[in-house]
Amino acid sequence: MTSLTTTSALRRFGWAVLLWSLALLFLAPFAWMISTSLKRNIDVFDLPIQWIPDTFQWSNYAEVWTGEHSIARYFLNSVVVAAARVFGELLTASMAGYAFARLSFRGRDKVFLLYLATALIPFQLLLVPRFMYFQQLGIYDTLLALILPGMFTVIGTFLMRQYFTGLPPELREAARIDGASEWRIYWNVYLPLARPVLAALGILAFVWSWNDYESPLVLLTTDSNYTIPIGLTNFADESGGLSAGLAMAGSVSSLVPVILLFLLLQKRFIQALTRAGLK
Amino acid sequence: MAAAPAPATAAARRRDAPAPRAGRPGRPRRARHTDGTAGWWFIAPNLVGMLLFTLIPVVAAVLIAFTDWDVVSGLGGVRFTGLANFTELLSDDRFWHSFKLTGIYTGVSVPLSVLFGLGLAIALNRPVPGRAALRTIFFLPYIVNQVAIGMTWLLLLNPSSGMVNEVLRSVGIDDPPAWFASSDWALPAFMIMAVWGGVGYAAVIYLAALQDLPTDLYEAAAIDGAGPWRRFTTITWPALVPTTTFVFVTLVISVSQSFGLVVLITQGGPGDSTRVLPAFIYQSGFEYYRFGYASAAGLLTFVCVLVLTLSFWRFQKGRALYDD
Numbered sequence: 194m195t196s197l198t199t200t201s202a203l204r205r206f207g208w209a210v211l212l213w214s215l216a217l218l219f220l221a222p223f224a225w226m227i228s229t230s231l232k233r234n235i236d237v238f239d240l241p242i243q244w245i246p247d248t249f250q251w252s253n254y255a256e257v258w259t260g261e262h263s264i265a266r267y268f269l270n271s272v273v274v275a276a277a278r279v280f281g282e283l284l285t286a287s288m289a290g291y292a293f294a295r296l297s298f299r300g301r302d303k304v305f306l307l308y309l310a311t312a313l314i315p316f317q318l319l320l321v322p323r324f325m326y327f328q329q330l331g332i333y334d335t336l337l338a339l340i341l342p343g344m345f346t347v348i349g350t351f352l353m354r355q356y357f358t359g360l361p362p363e364l365r366e367a368a369r370i371d372g373a374s375e376w377r378i379y380w381n382v383y384l385p386l387a388r389p390v391l392a393a394l395g396i397l398a399f400v401w402s403w404n405d406y407e408s409p410l411v412l413l414t415t416d417s418n419y420t421i422p423i424g425l426t427n428f429a430d431e432s433g434g435l436s437a438g439l440a441m442a443g444s445v446s447s448l449v450p451v452i453l454l455f456l457l458l459q460k461r462f463i464q465a466l467t468r469a470g471l472k
Numbered sequence: 473m474a475a476a477p478a479p480a481t482a483a484a485r486r487r488d489a490p491a492p493r494a495g496r497p498g499r500p501r502r503a504r505h506t507d508g509t510a511g512w513w514f515i516a517p518n519l520v521g522m523l524l525f526t527l528i529p530v531v532a533a534v535l536i537a538f539t540d541w542d543v544v545s546g547l548g549g550v551r552f553t554g555l556a557n558f559t560e561l562l563s564d565d566r567f568w569h570s571f572k573l574t575g576i577y578t579g580v581s582v583p584l585s586v587l588f589g590l591g592l593a594i595a596l597n598r599p600v601p602g603r604a605a606l607r608t609i610f611f612l613p614y615i616v617n618q619v620a621i622g623m624t625w626l627l628l629l630n631p632s633s634g635m636v637n638e639v640l641r642s643v644g645i646d647d648p649p650a651w652f653a654s655s656d657w658a659l660p661a662f663m664i665m666a667v668w669g670g671v672g673y674a675a676v677i678y679l680a681a682l683q684d685l686p687t688d689l690y691e692a693a694a695i696d697g698a699g700p701w702r703r704f705t706t707i708t709w710p711a712l713v714p715t716t717t718f719v720f721v722t723l724v725i726s727v728s729q730s731f732g733l734v735v736l737i738t739q740g741g742p743g744d745s746t747r748v749l750p751a752f753i754y755q756s757g758f759e760y761y762r763f764g765y766a767s768a769a770g771l772l773t774f775v776c777v778l779v780l781t782l783s784f785w786r787f788q789k790g791r792a793l794y795d796d
Binding site: 208213220229289292321323324375422425440441456459467 | 508509510511512513514515517518519520521522524525526527528529530532533536592595596598599600601602605606608609610611612613615616617618619620621623624625626627628630633634635638668672673676677680681725729730731732735736749750753754757758763766767770771773774777778781
């Protein structure tokens, strides 16, 4: 009996060691990023790697935040875009999702089919027409070019519809008997019940917005309109190579909001991801 | 990431199942019951936004694909050229090369991500010290922006002084790959990054599905003498088919459509070795100003995505054990 428990304990220990070694391998790029962000450029490639620099080069962060290509402006732009997108997405997706799930109206199923089809449109098909069309609309090279398309998404509507479908329809009947308007039923009865999924969708929308690099690549040209990912590329093309310390200080700064939010709300985030695939 | 046609977890399906639909036939009234126009008002903001910012551009893309429009000449410079863009594409070796690269890049990195993700999820589904922390760590690469990731890997994979090659040299590989500087190794370098980013995503979704599985099935199977492998092939895997489809489709969509890292790191080079299809489209439009050509290539991609997604969906429909 003792030998049996020792082998299973050993095996369990082996698994743990294996998994944690793998985890360290996954973390290594992050550790390297942080370590490099605190080094002088000439020390970046010193060997053997010095994971903890002798002197912390905090001036990299000062340069990145207050220097010539200060990321403060990009950071602010990213916050504005993300906030507007999250707010718009939560409002329009919850309204549409509620209607698809709980109201019946002529043409509902056809419109929903249209939504399903839209979900399959590849992003690169939209690049060229959005670029030209947004110039006509006068929103090219403004933050609106990122905000407006991000406010109306199919996936958000799917998530909300699915959640509202699972809520009891009797709530609506009862509220109607009490004389509540359709809007009040949505706003005061169903929406408060949808808080968990609103939180989940909100995080998802925030992360997508914060990390979006390809849209601003096509739709923004003015430096002062840049969001974080595209702003970071300023550190990449100076003198043909990377100024590694600055690039990493900027990168670490760009990760902080997303990682903090994720650590706080990862359960909801993962729920949203797993629920995102619906019929 | 776009939505896929499969529910990711059993719980998601269960929630969907009992949904009573208002207005279904079977009511005593003959006319279909509707709530009037209220529904239209509720979907209006989202629908109008979708029309303005997605559907109109799609229609425009289709039209542009039949023109030789460059942006410089403005709206007056639109000239319809019929199928010229498409016939040129079909005989353009660079297009087919990009097509093939996308297939290889996606075809290698997605199955690897799914496979490792499944393994990781099964490992994490047992009691392990620090399980929650492990899950977070493996998932981290998925939530990081491409530019931060790209710059980091560019430095890590520096041929002469990067950390990766230093490690390779220290274990006796005297001539490690030149990664992004080599036309043979640049694409594998992108694959490594894609797998690093995709494994955690796959693992987290698999883990959620595994935790939804009923434990009594396993107990019954164990009593009947089924070993771990048999329990996996007869219980776990069939139950995970919808999840696999979901992970697979979402990863294929995101991996095959992203071009940010390529534009950032190699601009498609060295040579043409990393010019995947979306990068080809991006460069045709925004570097060579051939917008009609770019749109035609985008349209062809759309058709491929459509065919691929629909066939996966049908495959899943035929295979899922607990399909409803």
